[in-house]
Amino acid sequence: MAWIRKHLLLFAALVVLGYLLIPNLIVAIFSFNKPRGRYNYEWNEFSIDAWLNPCGNPGICEALGLSLRIGFTASLVATILGTLVAFALGRHRFRGRSATNLLIFMPMATPEVVMGSSLLTLFVMAGIPSGAMNITIAHIMFCLSFVVVAVKARVSSLDPRLEEAAADLGATPLQTFLRVTLPLAAPGIAAGALLAFSLSFDDYIITNFNASPSSITFPMYVWGAAQRGTPVEIFVVGTVMFLLALFIVIIGQILSARRERQA
Amino acid sequence: MAENPSGDLRLVQLSKQFADFTACHPLDLTIPQGSFFALLGPSGCGKTTTLRMIAGLEEPTGGSIFIGDTDITHTKAYRRNVNTVFQSYALFPHMTIIENVAFGLKRRGDKEAMKKAQEALDLVELGHRAKQKPNQLSGGMQQRVALARALVNRPDVLLLDEPLGALDLKLRRQMQIELKRIQLDVGITFVHVTHDQEEAMTMADEVAVMNAGRLEQVGTPTELYDHPASTFVANFLGQSNLLTSRIVGDAGEGLLDVDCHGYPIRIAAAHVPAGVRDVFVGVRPEKLRIGHTGANQLTGTITDDSFTGVSTHYLVQLPWGFEVTVVQPNDGSPRAKVGEKVDISWDPGSEFVLDARQDEDAGLLDEEIRHG
Ligand SMILES: Nc1ncnc2c1ncn2[C@@H]1O[C@H](COP(=O)(O)OP(=O)(O)OP(=O)(O)O)[C@@H](O)[C@H]1O
Ligand SMILES: [Mg+2]
Numbered sequence: 001m002a003w004i005r006k007h008l009l010l011f012a013a014l015v016v017l018g019y020l021l022i023p024n025l026i027v028a029i030f031s032f033n034k035p036r037g038r039y040n041y042e043w044n045e046f047s048i049d050a051w052l053n054p055c056g057n058p059g060i061c062e063a064l065g066l067s068l069r070i071g072f073t074a075s076l077v078a079t080i081l082g083t084l085v086a087f088a089l090g091r092h093r094f095r096g097r098s099a100t101n102l103l104i105f106m107p108m109a110t111p112e113v114v115m116g117s118s119l120l121t122l123f124v125m126a127g128i129p130s131g132a133m134n135i136t137i138a139h140i141m142f143c144l145s146f147v148v149v150a151v152k153a154r155v156s157s158l159d160p161r162l163e164e165a166a167a168d169l170g171a172t173p174l175q176t177f178l179r180v181t182l183p184l185a186a187p188g189i190a191a192g193a194l195l196a197f198s199l200s201f202d203d204y205i206i207t208n209f210n211a212s213p214s215s216i217t218f219p220m221y222v223w224g225a226a227q228r229g230t231p232v233e234i235f236v237v238g239t240v241m242f243l244l245a246l247f248i249v250i251i252g253q254i255l256s257a258r259r260e261r262q263a
Numbered sequence: 264m265a266e267n268p269s270g271d272l273r274l275v276q277l278s279k280q281f282a283d284f285t286a287c288h289p290l291d292l293t294i295p296q297g298s299f300f301a302l303l304g305p306s307g308c309g310k311t312t313t314l315r316m317i318a319g320l321e322e323p324t325g326g327s328i329f330i331g332d333t334d335i336t337h338t339k340a341y342r343r344n345v346n347t348v349f350q351s352y353a354l355f356p357h358m359t360i361i362e363n364v365a366f367g368l369k370r371r372g373d374k375e376a377m378k379k380a381q382e383a384l385d386l387v388e389l390g391h392r393a394k395q396k397p398n399q400l401s402g403g404m405q406q407r408v409a410l411a412r413a414l415v416n417r418p419d420v421l422l423l424d425e426p427l428g429a430l431d432l433k434l435r436r437q438m439q440i441e442l443k444r445i446q447l448d449v450g451i452t453f454v455h456v457t458h459d460q461e462e463a464m465t466m467a468d469e470v471a472v473m474n475a476g477r478l479e480q481v482g483t484p485t486e487l488y489d490h491p492a493s494t495f496v497a498n499f500l501g502q503s504n505l506l507t508s509r510i511v512g513d514a515g516e517g518l519l520d521v522d523c524h525g526y527p528i529r530i531a532a533a534h535v536p537a538g539v540r541d542v543f544v545g546v547r548p549e550k551l552r553i554g555h556t557g558a559n560q561l562t563g564t565i566t567d568d569s570f571t572g573v574s575t576h577y578l579v580q581l582p583w584g585f586e587v588t589v590v591q592p593n594d595g596s597p598r599a600k601v602g603e604k605v606d607i608s609w610d611p612g613s614e615f616v617l618d619a620r621q622d623e624d625a626g627l628l629d630e631e632i633r634h635g
Contacts, residue, residue: 164320165353167340169367169416176341179366183357 024242031235038229050232054240057231063221064237066132067201070217074139075196081140082147082196083189089148090155107142108149115142116209123210130212138210139200146199147192154188187256194248201241269344269419270331271296272317272452277326279312286312288476289326294420294454294469296331299446301463302456304473305499305626310456311350313473314422317454318347330419341370346413350424352405354397360384360408361393367416383415384408386445403434410442414449423455427462439466460500464488472496474626488547490534490615497545497617498626504551504587505543505623510535518611524583528559531612541619548588550613553577553599557608563587565603579607 004011030040034047055061088094089101107115119138120130128134158181166176182189204219211220222234272294279287286309294300302310315321317328319340327336335343346367354363361380368376384390387407389400397405406426413421423442427435443466446453457463463470464484472479472487472495480492491497494505508523518529521544530544566586567578575598577589589607591598599605 159351159353161349161351161353162355164340165347165349165355166366168318168320168345168347169412170341170370171366172341172370175370180355 024239027235027242028239031232031239033232033235035232040230040232040235050236054233054236057225057233059216060221060225060231060233060237063216063218066215067218070132070136070139071197071201073136074143074200075193077136077140078143078147078196079189079193082144082192083151083185085144086148086151086155086188087185090152091160104145104148107145112203112205116206119206120209130210130215132215134210135207135215135217138206139203142203142206143196143199146195147189150192150195151185151188154185158184190252198245269296269452270329270333272420272454273329274313274317275327275329277313277316277328278324279309279316279321280324285476287316290478292471292478292481294452296452297450298468299443299453299455299466301467301470302454302473303458303460303463303470303499305458308473309476310458310473311424314347314424314454314456317420318345318422319343320347344416344419345422346416346418346420347422348406348409348413348424348426350426350428352397352409354405354408354412356397359394359396360389360400363397363408364412364415366412371416379415380411383411386414387411387441402429403438406430406438410445414445414451417449418451420452420454423453425456425458427457427459435462442466464500472499474499491545491617493625494543494617494621494623495625497615498624498631502548502588503545504548505545505617506585506587507619507623508542508544510540510542523561524581524585526561526582528561529611530614530616534614535616536618539618543617543619543623545615545617546587546609546613548576548590549574549592551587551589551607551609553579553589553591553605553607555606555608557610557613559611560606560608562604562606565599565601565605568599568601579605 030043031050032046032048033040033043034045034049036042036044050056085100085104089097089104116138119134119141123130123134162180162184163176166180167173171179202219203217204223207217208220211217216224218237225231225234274290274292276289276291277287278285278289290313302313304310312321316323319335319338319342323336327334329335330344335345355366358366361377361384364383365376365380368379373379381390381393384393387410389404389407389411392400392404397408400408406429410423410426426442427438430438439462442453442455455463455466464487467484469481470484470487471481474495480487480496482490487496487500491500491503494503497503497505506523508521508528510519511522512520513532514520514529517532519532519535521528521530521542523544528544535542561581563579563581565577566580569576570593572593574590574592577591577599578586579589580586587607
């Protein structure tokens with residue numbers, strides 16, 4: 001009894017972890033499958049063919065490349081713009097501040113279908129042909145909100161006296177920003193950037209509205225492929241993405257643990 | 264510093280207005296170069312605001328600030344050769360102690376930044392903590408780091424905003440001595456803000472007393488204590504017995520005859536404000552004696568006594584009901600008892616005299632007010 005009570009928390013944690021991880025585990029296992037037909041849903045026989053040649057399926061690596069490019073561009077631009085907006089909102093009082101605050105939340109609250117279709121209308125009306133550029137612009141727009149939220153939380157908890165102290169010690173406004181403000185806001189900015197990248201990489205609905213046949217992103221490719229079959233290569237890419245994310249999280253944990261220990 | 268004559272710090276008609284609130288009325292103040300100057304006053308009287316204007320962190324509404332002959336009123340904070348020890352220390356949490364201390368030197372491209380920072384840390388006896396982060400240090404240590412971080416830049420003026428506020432009494436006393444020693448060592452002008460009158464008096468060469476955004480009085484600790492210019496200063500710095508009196512005539516030999524609720528006493532003419540007849544005669548508790556040793560004498564009844572070791576504090580009620588505090592050293596003389604009728608006396612000249620047309624309770628906390 002006592003043993004159970006003592007380990008109840010651990011047990012509960014394992015159940016939750018399992019719940020979260022089993023889908024990823026299945027994907028990882030089935031990336032080593034050699035399916036009988038076109039659908040990779042039943043275990044047939046072990047093979048590392050897909051791992052040796054992940055680009056084997058036509059179009060898959062082009063789609064992956066496009067998604068990565070859009071993801072990087074969108075999260076980079078959204079992070080820069082979002083950080084600036086967050087500083088403005090968190091630090092300064094100006095006319096229209098509360099209106100801006102509200103507007104920034106709009107993309108988070110709007111259903112994706114609504115946003116996707118209205119963006120398409122906008123682009124068509126403006127005479128801009130669908131394609132990778134439109135997708136990037138759309139992604140920047142909705143990633144921006146998440147970056148602003150992540151960075152603002154960090155910025156508003158910063159002690160403004162630290163910046164005053166830097167100025168007092170002779171640091172110019174630029175030096176103060178680079179040496180004091182930015183390092184202190186960095187965890188929030190990094191969180192915002194990662195969130196933006198994963199949101200962009202993962203987005204299907206808005207992307208689909210604004211894509212052209214020459215701009216197939218990875219989620220679109222997977223969805224399209226699933227209509228006709230599920231190539232094992234998708235499972236390989238999925239597994240790699242998962243491991244990459246896991247790696248980044250672990251690095252982050254180690255870094256913050258080290259900072260904690262020093263601090 | 265001798266090789267870098269920077270000059271006195273001068274505030275000329277300096278004022279600060281926040282939206283609908285005047286934090287500092289126009290004030291004039293000259294702080295001599297190399298002196299330890301204390302700015303003393305109750306909470307909210309505008310001390311921090313004044314300091315922030317000197318540091319360049321707050322734009323004055325009016326007036327100017329000079330160091331020597333240089334007008335720095337509109338110089339940006341990062342261009343002023345003035346450094347601050349903040350009330351909250353404001354150490355950079357993401358930097359090590361030594362990086363914090365070297366920050367100012369590095370901004371000016373000092374090649375020996377790290378070496379000088381290490382020396383500054385050694386000066387405040389924290390050399391061995393150089394590699395740690397601020398939150399690994401106790402409050403007192405952080406305070407010393409903040410001091411080292413400001414001092415290492417050898418500013419013309421060092422501003423200290425209640426730097427000892429967060430420390431316990433013992434550490435506070437220790438740091439007061441330390442600060443004074445460092446100031447004598449480096450010879451930089453220190454402007455020390457505090458609301459602890461004892462701290463201001465023991466450390467400073469000169470003290471400015473501030474009240475509600477105005478300067479009440481500026482002077483050496485002895486001047487302020489022996490000859491306060493207002494009831495606020497008299498009550499804020501130490502304890503005072505203010506006897507409501509009226510000047511009735513000249514007694515010769517530099518003395519005046521005074522009527523104190525019907526009792527004749529004499530005061531020195533030298534300290535009386537010009538053209539005033541109704542006055543408060545102020546006598547510090549330790550200048551009153553139980554017995555007949557002084558020329559001025561009054562009779563009263565002891566209503567309370569408290570023994571503090573080196574001295575005994577008596578409350579003596581005078582015939583018209585007013586209670587005065589008398590502090591007697593425990594020098595072996597017989598001690599009086601509660602209820603006993605005693606004579607109290609003092610010599611003319613040991614008093615100070617204030618115009619009676621002001622609030623006699625200014626500068627007192629509510630529970631300290633005694634009327635008679
Ligand atoms: N930014 C501001 N806006 C409006 N009022 C302010 C501002 N800063 C200070 N004040 C007001 O100015 C007055 C003086 O403040 P200040 O901080 O100078 O007091 P202080 O003497 O340093 O008090 P303490 O001993 O409590 O630190 C206070 O009444 C405060 O409310
Ligand atoms: Mg203050």
